[in-house]
Amino acid sequence: MKKSALSLAIIAALSLGSANAATVIKIASLSPLSGGQSDLGTQIKNGAQLAVNEYKAQFAKLGFDLQLVGYDDQADPATGTAAARKIAADRSILAVVGTLNSGVAIPSSEALKAARVAMVSPANTANQVTDRGLANMNRIVARDDAQGPAGANFIQGTLKAKKVYVLNDKTAYGEGLAKEVEKALKAKGVAVAANEGTEEKSDFSSIIAKIKLQNPDAIYFGGIYNQVGVFVKQLREAGINTPVVGGDGLDSSELATIAGAGANNIYFTTVAAPIEALPAAKTFAANYQKAFGKPAQGFGAFGYDAAKVVLQGVLKAVQTNKNKLPTRTQVETAIRKGSFTGLLSGNVSFNSVGDRKAATLYVMNVTGGKYKLSTSVAVKPAKQ
Known part of the structure; x- marks a missing residue:
């Protein structure tokens, strides 16, 4: 009897823990983390991580455990596309910050299109990135x-x-x-x-x-x-x-x-402003140095901004879904149609193909x- 009671108590405790466990929401970064272009790609990931750190408490209040998952595309289209397929298969990933290279963004966004995984690029400039008219592809930089x-x-x-x-x-x-x-x-x-x-x-x-x-x-x-x-x-x-x-x-x-x-x-x-050209970036730069032991660069700041666009879009989709876990389609729509504030590079909104309506070079x-x-x-x- 004692053993059965103990077992029931353990089961009850586990059940209560499961009931109280936060639902995981992930966003992914996709950029070169190894190879000759890893300096810029790591800046993007690190900038995104700082944004996630800032928003974790806000998501936790809504019952969500916010996480960033970094994927290495090695600045290679095939590697990036393979990573995009892995992202699409992980249903807890609702959106992507990336990529660095336009040649990687084009096939990767195609691979994510059917799964309705939104991308917000902090770097891609090739016209074809958005000229294809994909609903999931957006960028915060000039063409x-x-x-x-x-x-x-x-x-x-x-x-x-x-x-x-x-x-x-x-x-x-x-x-x-x-x-x-x-x-x-x-x-x-x-x-x-x-x-x-x-x-x-x-x-x-x-x-x-x-x-x-x-x-x-x-x-x-x-x-x-x-x-x-x-x-x-x-x-x-x-x-x-x-x-x-x-x-x-x-x-x-x-x-x-x-x-x-x-x-x-x-x-x-x-397209990525030097840190000294962004009046709002002083605190970001200090936080970046403290977290990663090296100075922030322009693409770190724009990785941060792209992630904030994603996170504000996800929060809007949560609100649309009555504070429940949103669908990828809801996130995709919220990002394309949203207006995003509090960014280092100024406010962001997108046109019908996902280009930032006003940018600076x-x-x-x-x-x-x-x-x-x-x-x-x-x-x-x-x-x-």
């Missing part, structure tokens, strides 16, 4: 057709270049950005000596030889910091001090480290390995 002309305006207006050599890294991101720059330069009467694609990562001697022959006033490279940093290092070692301009793929402190003594006369447009200069804000410009997507 290539805004970033490309901004880069071209800087090259023609500030650098006064009359001839430009254009390179791209043969990815959806790099090719798309270089195409927009080339189009905008030609519209301004600037000669484009070439628009050459390269997947080279270690020996740029043949490209540098061609650049020497062309003697351009500026070089534009649509690519990522780990590749462009090596190119710049070798370019300077070859005695060429021509300005090198790029997009937000150069927005990493690792660019100067890789370029070494050659980290001079480099400019890049970026920044132009950074790297000289002596130091990063300095040159200018900023407000932009809107071509399609509203």
Whole structure:
């Protein structure tokens, strides 16, 4: 009898614990956490983690245990798509913060489409990311057709270049950005000596030889910091001090480290504001340093903002569902149609295809390995 009573007591206690257990709600981050682009990808994940930490108590009051799950896409479309399928299979994941690379975002969002898992990107700029009209794909940064002309305006207006050599890294991101720059330069009467694609990562001697022959006033490279940093290092070692301009793929402190003594006369447009350009980011930067032992960068701040959009969207969906666990479809709708406040980069709302209705681009200069804000410009997507 005593044994039976004890057993019943244990069962009752377990049942009570189950009844009181919080329902788990997960959001996922999807970005490169290993490989050559892990510096930016880790910033995105860490920024998202800080947002989750801030919102945990608010979710707990509603009976939910909020968690972040980080997935490593290795900046590779196939790896990212495989991770997206795992995300879709985990029904406790209601939305995704990511990705870094447009070439990963495009197939990953397709893989998540049928499961109605919303994505909010802190980084993707390729036009095709949102031009496909997917209900689950959103971004809080400007598009290539805004970033490309901004880069071209800087090259023609500030650098006064009359001839430009254009390179791209043969990815959806790099090719798309270089195409927009080339189009905008030609519209301004600037000669484009070439628009050459390269997947080279270690020996740029043949490209540098061609650049020497062309003697351009500026070089534009649509690519990522780990590749462009090596190119710049070798370019300077070859005695060429021509300005090198790029997009937000150069927005990493690792660019100067890789370029070494050659980290001079480099400019890049970026969709992720430098921390010092965000008045509201002082507390975030301090929290980031304390949590992760390193300084926050622009993509950390935008990972944080993208996660806050997701979390506010989930909370709205909870409210719509009478404080019960919402469906993925409810979250998807709440994110696309919502207005989001309290973000480091300003208020966010999306147009019908998931583009941010108003964004800002920044132009950074790297000289002596130091990063300095040159200018900023407000932009809107071509399609509203």
